[in-house]
Amino acid sequence: MFKMQGKKAKHIHISEGMSLYTRDRSPFYWGYINVDGEIFKKSLKTDDKDEAIKLLTLWKNQILGEGKKVLAQNVQKISSSSKKTLISSTKPIPKEK
Numbered sequence: 001m002f003k004m005q006g007k008k009a010k011h012i013h014i015s016e017g018m019s020l021y022t023r024d025r026s027p028f029y030w031g032y033i034n035v036d037g038e039i040f041k042k043s044l045k046t047d048d049k050d051e052a053i054k055l056l057t058l059w060k061n062q063i064l065g066e067g068k069k070v071l072a073q074n075v076q077k078i079s080s081s082s083k084k085t086l087i088s089s090t091k092p093i094p095k096e097k
Helices: 049-089
Strands: 011-015 018-022 029-035 038-043
Touching: 011 049, 018 049, 029 049, 038 049
Parallel strands: none
Antiparallel strands: 011 018, 018 029, 029 038
């Protein structure tokens, strides 16, 4: 039976939510990242496994960094809109007679 020599593994688990995989028609490794259920995939444009792992780690750090910025922006938006809602819906406390 014919067996292909030197064929890369289809899927390589790196860590929780991070893996490398190959596609049949591409010589490159592809990265897969799962952050809180959001899936990210892209070609890492390298056929070297060690380089692909480094690129995948850098990419994950970039995604996590952007996520923190977006989260901070959302918190600021929520905070300012909550203040407006709180101020507009607050009624003065009636004085006791």
